[in-house]
Amino acid sequence: MHCRGWRSIYCMPKRAAFKGSAPINLSDRLNQVLRWALGSxxxxxxxxxxxxxxxxGGNLKWLERFAYVNTTVYPFTSLPLLAYCTLPAICLLTGKFIMPEISTMASLFFISLFLSIFATGILELRWSGVSIEEWWRNEQFWVIGGVSAHLFAVIQGLLKVLAGIDTNFTVTSKASDDEEFGELYAFKWTTLLIPPTTILIINIVGVVAGVSDAINNGYQSWGPLFGKLFFAFWVIVHLYPFLKGLMGKQNRTPTIVVIWSILLASIFSLLWVRIDPFVLKTKGPDVRQCGLNC
Structure with missing residues (x-):
C-alpha cells in the first residue's frame, strides 16, 4: 500500500479502539508467537x-523500508540469541571465558555500545509510558520466545521455502472476561518448550560445575569465575518465568527456594567432599619415620 502511494499516520486514541483476548497459558502463547514469526x-x-x-516506481521511503525489514527479520535474531544463552554454560563447563582479552579502546567501544542500547531503552520507556516492571516482563518473554517460537519459525520457514514442507495452522485457546483463570497454570507440553528447558538446565549445571571447580582450585579461580557466573545468572533470570511455569501453580513451594536449595546443596556437598573431615590427615615425613622405626 505504501509502494502504491498510500500514506499512514500514527494514531493512538485515549480510548481503546478495540479489545481482544489473549492465550491464557504459556504453551498457547508460544504457539501464537510461532504463527506470527512464521508469517514474518x-x-x-x-x-x-x-x-x-x-x-x-515505488513510493516507499527508506525509513519505512527499514521499519518493514525489521518486522520480517526479527525471528532470525533467535540464532545469535541461542548462542548467547548457551555460551555462558559452555564457558563454565570448559573453564574458558566468553569474552577474549581486548584492548582499552575496544573495551571503551563495547561500553559505549551497551550504554547507547540502555539509553535507547530508557527513551522508549519514557515515550511509551511503559513501567520498568512491564519492560522487564517483556524482556523475559523475548528471551523465552526467541529461543523457542522464533527459532522454530525460522526452521519451519526454511523448510517451507527450500523443501516445500508446509506446517499446520492450529488455533490457540483464548480466555474471555467472564471465564475463570483455571488454565492459567495448566502445563501443556509442546516441542517449543524443549530449547528453553535445555538452556535452563545446562546453565544451572554450569553454575554448579563452575563453583565446584573454583572450590577445588583455590581462591585464584574465584576472580575469573564471577564474570562467568554473571552471564549464566543473567540467562537464568531471564528464563525464571519459564521455570516458574514448569513448576506449576503458585501455591506450591516458590521456585526461587527450589533453585537456591539445589545450588546450595550442590555447593555444600562439593565443599564437604573437598574438606573430607572424617579422614585423618597426617604429614608425609611422620608416616615415613614411623615406617622406618617399625
Whole structure:
C-alpha cells in the first residue's frame, strides 16, 4: 500500500479502539508467537519482501523500508540469541571465558555500545509510558520466545521455502472476561518448550560445575569465575518465568527456594567432599619415620 502511494499516520486514541483476548497459558502463547514469526519469515522470503520490493516506481521511503525489514527479520535474531544463552554454560563447563582479552579502546567501544542500547531503552520507556516492571516482563518473554517460537519459525520457514514442507495452522485457546483463570497454570507440553528447558538446565549445571571447580582450585579461580557466573545468572533470570511455569501453580513451594536449595546443596556437598573431615590427615615425613622405626 505504501509502494502504491498510500500514506499512514500514527494514531493512538485515549480510548481503546478495540479489545481482544489473549492465550491464557504459556504453551498457547508460544504457539501464537510461532504463527506470527512464521508469517514474518514467509514474507521475508516472498516476492513482496521489503528488501527487494518497490524499488522501481515505488513510493516507499527508506525509513519505512527499514521499519518493514525489521518486522520480517526479527525471528532470525533467535540464532545469535541461542548462542548467547548457551555460551555462558559452555564457558563454565570448559573453564574458558566468553569474552577474549581486548584492548582499552575496544573495551571503551563495547561500553559505549551497551550504554547507547540502555539509553535507547530508557527513551522508549519514557515515550511509551511503559513501567520498568512491564519492560522487564517483556524482556523475559523475548528471551523465552526467541529461543523457542522464533527459532522454530525460522526452521519451519526454511523448510517451507527450500523443501516445500508446509506446517499446520492450529488455533490457540483464548480466555474471555467472564471465564475463570483455571488454565492459567495448566502445563501443556509442546516441542517449543524443549530449547528453553535445555538452556535452563545446562546453565544451572554450569553454575554448579563452575563453583565446584573454583572450590577445588583455590581462591585464584574465584576472580575469573564471577564474570562467568554473571552471564549464566543473567540467562537464568531471564528464563525464571519459564521455570516458574514448569513448576506449576503458585501455591506450591516458590521456585526461587527450589533453585537456591539445589545450588546450595550442590555447593555444600562439593565443599564437604573437598574438606573430607572424617579422614585423618597426617604429614608425609611422620608416616615415613614411623615406617622406618617399625
Amino acid at each position: 519469515v514467509e514474507i521475508f522470503f516472498s516476492r513482496h519482501s521489503p528488501l527487494l520490493y518497490g524499488y522501481k
